[in-house]
Amino acid sequence: MSEAAVNALIDIRGVSKSYLSGSVETPVLHGVDLRVERGDFVSIMGQSGSGKSTLMNILGCLDQASGGAYLLDGADTRTLDRAQLAAIRNRSIGFVFQSFNLIKRMSVAENVALPLIYAGIGRARAHARAVAELERVGLGEFARRTPSQLSGGQQQRVAIARALVTDAPLLLADEPTGNLDTHTSDDIMTGFQALNRERGITIVLVTHEADVAAYSRRLVRLKDGQVMYDGPAVEGLRQLAASHASRDGARP
């Protein structure tokens, strides 16, 4: 194994994915290659049906590829069983979803503590670490509330605290600002930037908004299940804007 392969946190080689709908096989991803080094901040953009959510699910070990290889931190995910995949999600990956996905019956602190509970940490210690993590995202005083008593932005910060509480090196965010207003989105994205810079957390997020992608360092654009662009975010977004402008300009 080369030096670079050891360093890559995410190493996807020729990954394809197709779904069976009835008897018809619908391909979604066609041989996607993607390497993400530690400490990178990547946005994945693409239109609906481009396969970006599917790619995200595979990256998060929520779903498995139909073909190709996915090495996460050097470990081949194809050889792992469901319990081992769960352990990887627990320890190595933090998830942030568009719809926050907090458990309504539980208090904010219990939501944040849940990954630690699944990691086998005792209630008291898990709770203490959850409260500490909530304080880092500025929500320490809301620990005892239920998610429904919080605003959307606050709920998303709780979700971020939950994603970070196990000290996972990788944060995966699927449209994290999709349900938030512009101002709150900016807050969340600034927070992501800080996490990436200050705590060295590798972030991969899926978005369809250029404004959100602009916070990242690198941009991957998908179209019809294939990588169209993979490079610096600034350059990619410029190209994207230009293509939109030319398309708009072409219209009468």
Next chain:
Amino acid sequence: MNLIQVLIESLRSMAANRLRTALTMLGIVIGIASVVLLLAIGDSMQRFIGKELQMLGTNMLYVMPGGDRTAGQRAREGKVAALTLDDAEALNALPSLTGAAPALQGSFKLSAGNETLNSTVSGVTPAMFAIRNWQLAQGTMFGEADIRASARLVVIGQKVADQFFYRLDPLGRYLRIENVAFQVIGVLAGEGRQIDGTDLSELVLVPITAASANLVKTPFPQNVHYVAAQGRPDVALPDAIADIEDVLRSRHRIRLDDPDDFRIQNLSTFAETANKISAGVALLLGLIGAISLLVGGIGIMNIMLVSVTERTREIGIRMAIGARPGDVLLQFLAEAVVICLAGGLVGIAIAAAGAALITRLADFEVYLTLSAVIVACGFSTVVGIFFGFYPARRASRLLPVDCLRYE
């Protein structure tokens, strides 16, 4: 994920759907209540029968006049079947018996002061006290001299004493039986219905000769209603029965091919009958319990399946943050078991109330034994595991990506 955490989550999830949880539990509650009650009743019956047999004395036999044929048949054949005091005396001399005691019985009017009561009065001999193991709370019993003198003496049960001589010392006072004054010389100890239908505390005992002279007033003062006999513990009961048959057949001059003109009743057959009845009751309640548990268990399975569907997204979230399939399985299984156990505890409480009610209304002591409670808890857990397993396994086999997409 440790067990305490699993339990906390189960209770929380139950609390979130209180009505549904309560209704789901109902089948288990009824099932466990009837199972526990059946065990309690079965236990109590066994205990009751055991105590009765002890009180009656072991190896008790009743010899009664008249064989398998009716009085009418015997009259046509010109025979009068009777047992006499002499028969009893002859049986008393048998080496295979510890004793044989004759008795007369009838319902007579008792009175003392303003109180009047119709009750069964038994004419007995001191031998009966020994055979039946009757103890006196106060006073004495009548002796052989009293029998010979047809003394008008009476030994009464505690209930009778309370009825006629409430808060008075009954000894030395007079109880009128059919307007004949009998002097109270003793009060029997103990109470409770016995297996032959008599209640110790309701007994009224007079010398058999006094009963025959003053109460039964038969033209055959030698005749008795029955003879109670007790086989020796070291002699097999069938042998004792054969001895009794031999003595009575020869005394009654019954020819070899003719049937007996008396019947011998073995009290242990009473106990066997009572055991059969209690087993029947237990079986019925057990069947009700089993059916309720089955129906309740299916209800649990149904609701758990609904719950899994409802919480598909939650399952997805949990899996995404690190719940292993085993964690999800355990969570739903624990929930089913907790519902069943809670239902079981309510069922036990209802059974305890039922037992208290039976004790109060039926003059029959029923209480829950520890073993019944343990069996009930075990049953609840087994039902929970059995019917919760399929839904829990289904939940654990869901794919996280599908769960998270579920709306």
